[in-house]
Amino acid sequence: MSSHVAVEQRGAEVVLTDFGWHYPGREQPSLSAVSARIRPGERVMLLGPSGAGKSTLLQAMAGVEQDPDGESRSGDLTVNGLDPRDARGSVGFMHQDPETQVILARVGDDVAFGLENLAVPREQIWPRVGAALAEVGLDLPLDHSTTALSGGQKQRLALAGTMAMHPQLLLLDEPTASVDEQGAVELRDAVDRVVAMAGTTLIVVEHRVGLWESVVDRVIVLDDHGSIAFDGPTKDVLVDARELLQKQGTWVPDWTPHTRPAPARDAQAAPLLETRGLAASRTQPNSRVVARRRRRGRKAWAKGRPVETDVFGNGNAIPAAANINLTVRAGQALAITGQNGAGKSTLALTLAGLLLPCAGTVLATEALAGDAPADPSLWEGSELITRIGSVFQHPEHQFLCSTVRAELEYGPLQAARHGAGPGVNEERIDSLLRRLDLEDIADANPFTLSGGQKRRLSVATVLASAPEVLILDEPTFGQDAETWRELVTMLVEEMERGTAVVAVTHDRELIKALNAVEMRLGA
Amino acid sequence: MSVTTIGDTARFSPVGRSNAVVKLLGALLITAVLVVSADPVTSGIALLGQLILLSAAGQKPLRLLLTLWPITVAALISGWGTAMLSPEGGTVLLNLGWITVTTGSLAAGAAIALRGLAIALPGITVLLTTDPTDLADGLAQTLRLPERFVLASLAALRLVEVMVKEWSVLASARRARGAGNDRGPVGMTKEFGGQAFTLLVQSLRRATRLAMTMEARGFGAGKRTWARVPSYSRVDLYTGGAAVLIAVGAIAVSMLMGTHRFIWQ
Numbered sequence: 001m002s003s004h005v006a007v008e009q010r011g012a013e014v015v016l017t018d019f020g021w022h023y024p025g026r027e028q029p030s031l032s033a034v035s036a037r038i039r040p041g042e043r044v045m046l047l048g049p050s051g052a053g054k055s056t057l058l059q060a061m062a063g064v065e066q067d068p069d070g071e072s073r074s075g076d077l078t079v080n081g082l083d084p085r086d087a088r089g090s091v092g093f094m095h096q097d098p099e100t101q102v103i104l105a106r107v108g109d110d111v112a113f114g115l116e117n118l119a120v121p122r123e124q125i126w127p128r129v130g131a132a133l134a135e136v137g138l139d140l141p142l143d144h145s146t147t148a149l150s151g152g153q154k155q156r157l158a159l160a161g162t163m164a165m166h167p168q169l170l171l172l173d174e175p176t177a178s179v180d181e182q183g184a185v186e187l188r189d190a191v192d193r194v195v196a197m198a199g200t201t202l203i204v205v206e207h208r209v210g211l212w213e214s215v216v217d218r219v220i221v222l223d224d225h226g227s228i229a230f231d232g233p234t235k236d237v238l239v240d241a242r243e244l245l246q247k248q249g250t251w252v253p254d255w256t257p258h259t260r261p262a263p264a265r266d267a268q269a270a271p272l273l274e275t276r277g278l279a280a281s282r283t284q285p286n287s288r289v290v291a292r293r294r295r296r297g298r299k300a301w302a303k304g305r306p307v308e309t310d311v312f313g314n315g316n317a318i319p320a321a322a323n324i325n326l327t328v329r330a331g332q333a334l335a336i337t338g339q340n341g342a343g344k345s346t347l348a349l350t351l352a353g354l355l356l357p358c359a360g361t362v363l364a365t366e367a368l369a370g371d372a373p374a375d376p377s378l379w380e381g382s383e384l385i386t387r388i389g390s391v392f393q394h395p396e397h398q399f400l401c402s403t404v405r406a407e408l409e410y411g412p413l414q415a416a417r418h419g420a421g422p423g424v425n426e427e428r429i430d431s432l433l434r435r436l437d438l439e440d441i442a443d444a445n446p447f448t449l450s451g452g453q454k455r456r457l458s459v460a461t462v463l464a465s466a467p468e469v470l471i472l473d474e475p476t477f478g479q480d481a482e483t484w485r486e487l488v489t490m491l492v493e494e495m496e497r498g499t500a501v502v503a504v505t506h507d508r509e510l511i512k513a514l515n516a517v518e519m520r521l522g523a
Numbered sequence: 524m525s526v527t528t529i530g531d532t533a534r535f536s537p538v539g540r541s542n543a544v545v546k547l548l549g550a551l552l553i554t555a556v557l558v559v560s561a562d563p564v565t566s567g568i569a570l571l572g573q574l575i576l577l578s579a580a581g582q583k584p585l586r587l588l589l590t591l592w593p594i595t596v597a598a599l600i601s602g603w604g605t606a607m608l609s610p611e612g613g614t615v616l617l618n619l620g621w622i623t624v625t626t627g628s629l630a631a632g633a634a635i636a637l638r639g640l641a642i643a644l645p646g647i648t649v650l651l652t653t654d655p656t657d658l659a660d661g662l663a664q665t666l667r668l669p670e671r672f673v674l675a676s677l678a679a680l681r682l683v684e685v686m687v688k689e690w691s692v693l694a695s696a697r698r699a700r701g702a703g704n705d706r707g708p709v710g711m712t713k714e715f716g717g718q719a720f721t722l723l724v725q726s727l728r729r730a731t732r733l734a735m736t737m738e739a740r741g742f743g744a745g746k747r748t749w750a751r752v753p754s755y756s757r758v759d760l761y762t763g764g765a766a767v768l769i770a771v772g773a774i775a776v777s778m779l780m781g782t783h784r785f786i787w788q
Contacts, residue, residue, distance in 0.1 A: 064738050093739035099685055100732035103678050103740070105656055112750035117741035125750040147684060161740060287694070354695040381701040390699035396725065397689075397696035400717060414701035447724060461700065 011041035011201035012090060012168035014061060018075035021056050021226070030056045031226040033075070038218075040168075043195065043202040045212050045234070047241075048222030049248040050450055050480055054205040055095075058171045060084065061203070062093035079169055089118050092167035092200075096177040096478075098154035103161075107133070107149075108142025110157060114165040132164035135197065136190040150340060152183020156190050163194045170195060172204040176211065177478040180340055181506055184211060191215065207480050209238065209245070210253040221245065249452075249482030257485035260492045262333065262515040269329035272368040272469055272500050273351060273376075273388075277360035278324040280343060280350035283317035290356065294378055301373040317358040320346040321521050324360070328469055330367070333491070333501040333514035338521030344504040345393070345473050347521065351502060352390040352471045353377045368468055382418035385411050389462030391472040395454040399446040404438055404457060405429070407446055411465035432460045435490060452483035459490060470494060471502045476510050488513045538580040539652040541762040542755050544661035546653060549766025550645035556770045557642045562784040563634035564777040570641040572769035577648065594643045602636025645766075655680055660753050671743060678733060686726055693718050 016036045022029035030053030038044055046054050059065035060077055063084035067073055079087045094101065104110045111129040120128070133140070136156040149157060155175055162170065172191065176184035192215045195202045206212050219237040221230040221244065230241040238245075238252065245252050284290065300306070321343030328334055328351070336344050349355040351362055353376030363374045364387065372383045379387070392398055401407040408429045416423035433439045436456040441449065446457055455475070462470065470491070476484050491501050491514060501514060511518060538546070557569055574584040588595050606629050617624040649658075655677060663673040697703055703714045737743075777783035 059735075062739055064735050088739075088744060089741045091739075093735075095732065095735065097729075097732055100682075100729050101736055102681070103733070103737060105654075105677075105681055109656060109750070113737075113742075114740035116747045116750055117744060119746050119748045122748055122750060122752070125748070129750075147681070158736070165741065284691075349695060352699065354699055381698055381703055384699070385701040390696075392692070392696045392699065397693055397721065398700050399721070400697065400700055400702055411701055465701070 010168065011039075011199050012080045012087075013040050014038040014169065014201065014203070015078045015081075016076070019057075019060075019077045020074040021053055021060065021072055022074070023072055024069070029053075029226055031222075033227055034222075036220060036228065036231060038201060038203065041199045041201055042218055043216040044204070044218045044220060045209070045216040046203060046205045046220050046222070047207070047209065047245060047248075047250055048226075048229075049224055050452060052222045052224065053226045054222065055173050058093065058173045058203065058205055061169070062091050062171050063088050064093060089165060090168045091171065092162035092165060092169070093171045094155070094158050094162060094173065094175050096174040098151040098158075098178055101158035102146045102149075102154050105146055106142065107138070107140050107144040107146055107157060110146055111161045111164050114161050118165060128164050129160075132160040135163060135194045136160045137186065150183065152179045152186055155179055155183070155187050159187070159190055159194065163198065163200075166198065167200060169201045169203070172202070172206075174205055174207070174478075176206065176208060182339075184208070188212060188215060207250050209251055213238065213253060224248075246481065249480035249484075251481050255481075256509045256513070257481050257488075259485055259488040259513050262492045262513060263331055263495050265515055265517065266329070266332060269332050270367055271327045271329050271365050273328035273362065273364055275324050275326050275351070275360060275362050278347075278350065278357055278362060279319035279322040279359035280324070280346045280355060281317035281319045281358040282346050282355070283358075284356060297375070297378045298373065301378065319343070319358050322359070324521075326519055328500045328502055330468070330500050331495050331498045333495060333503065333516035335511045335514070335516040335518045336502065336504045336521065337506065337511075337518055342522035344521055348471050348473055348502065348504045349390070351376075352388050353379055353384055354390060380418065382415045385462075385465040385467065386415050387467055388469045388471060389465060389467035391459050391462050391470070391475060393473045393477065395458035396447065398458050398461065402445055403443050404446055404449075405433070405442045407457060407461050408432060408464045411461060415465055428466070429464060432464060435493075436460050436486065451478070452480060455479055455483055456486060456490075459487065463490075463494065467499070469500045469502065473504045474506070475503060476505065476507045484510075536580040536582065536652065537758050538576070538582075538648065538762055540756075540758050542661065542753060542759045543649075543653050543658040544665045544753065545755070545759040545763045546649045546766075547658070547661065547666075549763055550649045552766055552770045553645045554642055556774050557638060559786055560774060560777070560783065561634070561638070561786045561788070562777055562782050563630065563637050564780060564782040565773045566634065566637040566641045568773040568776055569769055570637055570644065572765075572773065573641065573644050573648070576765050576769065580652075588640075591643075591647060594647070595640065598636045598639035598643070601639055602632040602634075604632075605635040606632025657753075660749070660751060664749055665753055670747065674742070675737075678737065679730070682726070682729060682733065685729070686722060689725060690718070690722060693721055 016034050019031060019034045020029055021031040034057070046057065048054050056065060060073065061079060061084055077084065079091060084091060102110055103113050108129055111132055112125050115125045115128060129142070136159050138153065138156050138160060146154070146157065176187055179187060188211055191202070194200070202216070204212060204216065213234060216234055218232065219230070219234050220228060221237060221241045223229040229244060230237045242252055246255065324347060326334065336347060338344050346355065350357055353362070356377050362376055364376055368387055372379055376384065376388060399407060401410055409424050412424045433442055438453065438457060438460065441453065446454065449457060459472070459475065475487055479487070488510065495501055495514070503510065503514070503516065505511065553569060553573070557566060560566070577584050577587065606624055614626045616626060616629065659673050659677040662668045663670045697718060702717070774783065
């Protein structure tokens with residue numbers, strides 16, 4: 001299978017001369033006067049604050065950046081002496097979203113796609129596909145479905161598809177941003193291996209410096225204006241630029257941002273939510289059935305009759321997590337950890353009353369439920385948001401309005417309309433905007449914000465309704481150190497106020513910073 | 524995972540293993556014969572032939588018709604409509620003022636229903652028993668359809684599944700924000716619109732990123748090769764032969780019986 005095709009292959013040379021990029025309509029240029037010479041086979045990590053044009057630079061090198069009027073770019077950029085747009089095929093490019101990194105339905109076809117486009121003769125394609133899959137450590141049949149792969153596997157598949165084309169320059173734009181820790185390490189090792197074998201020039205944009213430190217031999221740091229602040233050997237730059245990098249929110253090795261200490265653990269704190277023998281599943285009855293049964297359940301509750309536990313008839317679903325007994329306490333943090341597929345997110349959604357249990361119960365105590373039923377899955381939307389706030393992994397899924405301020409006012413307005421709250425408390429909203437550093441963009445459309453801003457807003461929208469339990473799914477995933485610090489500070493402040501925090505997370509530092517009790521699934 | 528559960532077993536049946544182009548051309552031939560013929564005998568024989576072919580290929584034809592109930596129902600309704608409104612003569616069976624059902628109009632109705640089913644079935648069979656990748660191979664390589672178009676459609680098809688999953692995530696993400704409280708038609712329409720808008724925004728972004736991925740892998744740069752040759756086997760001979768037999772047989776039998784009528788006659 002691995003009859004490696006002999007190819008004359010060395011790394012490409014990249015030369016930047018006063019290269020700049022200024023999007024029309026923006027005040028600040030994304031990149032200005034960037035000059036550097038990257039030698040064949042060199043391995044470079046590109047760092048800088050978010051929005052500093054790192055991705056723009058990589059896309060320009062890959063020749064995939066859109067510049068319809070030719071007015072955005074200035075200066076010179078060549079790959080092996082050519083304009084990158086003419087050097088396609090010798091440049092491999094990967095971005096951070098695993099889902100759109102996969103093109104076709106079968107593993108083998110997906111790797112072969114690039115080779116077909118390069119018009120590689122058929123008899124050479126399959127040996128090259130096999131070799132590329134072996135190099136990245138994906139031992140799968142060629143007709144294996146690409147949909148069934150994990151995020152990390154999809155990224156390695158994309159790496160195989162890119163390396164099969166024998167590029168001379170490999171560009172990686174935050175390749176591990178959407179991949180869990182284990183997947184990230186496997187991907188990094190695969191990159192290290194394939195680049196070493198082929199002598200490819202490597203340029204990687206990342207904010208997990210510690211992960212890539214051992215792989216790269218040169219680091220370039222951009223400043224806020226998109227110019228080069230530091231450029232040199234990895235060891236030197238990581239020492240010299242340490243302070244700047246910390247200020248920019250880059251995760252430099254052996255450093256966690258300083259945050260407000262969380263309240264001490266207290267096993268006696270008032271319980272708010274309890275589960276008994278809970279089993280959670282993604283498989284749910286259809287929405288009409290759910291609505292009908294919810295109405296029945298509420299009617300039984302209103303008449304003081306016991307609500308049947310199988311009221312939702314979801315007993316046949318296959319549980320993602322089973323036999324869960326936990327207690328969520330006021331002012332305390334609970335971390336739900338475990339491997340991919342252990343059912344962490346499913347459990348969180350079930351706790352939040354958004355999915356129906358397939359066995360056992362979730363019960364809110366009197367302190368949380370108040371004048372609503374004890375079973376959160378029977379709550380109306382307006383009852384839910386004033387009691388349990390859920391923050392989903394992708395902030396955009398939860399945006400409902402056209403401005404940041406309207407987004408924050410939405411929850412309280414909904415609650416007030418259904419008589420479940422005092423309405424919009426302008427003071428609380430102003431204070432949220434201030435605390436989360438969203439004041440300047442209060443009138444901006446939520447979809448236009450940066451990744452960190454979106455994350456902060458999605459937490460703020462939930463806090464605006466002042467819930468007593470806050471449930472977050474991977475809140476710090478892929479966030480820079482500055483956003484991380486702000487998030488933790490906000491959560492600690494909420495805990496001091498008596499809010500319970502439940503976080504699904506892989507982030508050890510977050511668990512430590514919140515003094516969280518850990519519950520490991522699938523152990 | 525396929526859209527329907529029936530598809531998985533169907534793909535491993537003899538019809539499923541036939542070459543996609545053979546199936547497509549066979550289906551086109553049967554459909555063409557039925558489109559130009561208007562009599563119930565041709566439709567009936569073609570439908571019967573297709574059902575026999577499907578059972579020989581390991582399918583349960585009745586279950587198929589039930590799974591595809593919208594089409595079955597549509598065929599029955601159009602048949603019923605024709606039966607009521609058709610002016611053709613014969614013995615009067617039912618007279619409700621302006622609606623008169625006669626043996627003639629009933630026959631016309633049955634013909635329409637049969638024809639509708641018989642025309643719809645070949646296309647559906649192809650869709651259910653063919654892997655999209657194989658179909659794309661055939662369309663681009665054998666039938667020489669523009670490869671850019673074929674491959675872009677194939678890549679987009681993968682994202683449909685992602686969208687379906689995202690829709691249910693969106694529903695709970697919005698409930699968590701307190702949306703979707705209103706039960707009235709206006710509120711429900713608004714909520715649906717909002718959810719659909721978010722899905723649209725996400726899908727457009729995803730499409731842009733996918734286009735970037737494809738471009739970075741050299742898509743659209745110029746002439747391309749194909750990793751796979753569409754394969755032909757003995758099974759294709761049987762499937763193709765069966766399709767021709769059904770098409771030609773239906774029209775021939777009907778002509779011999781003297782019942783055949785072209786649509787323009």
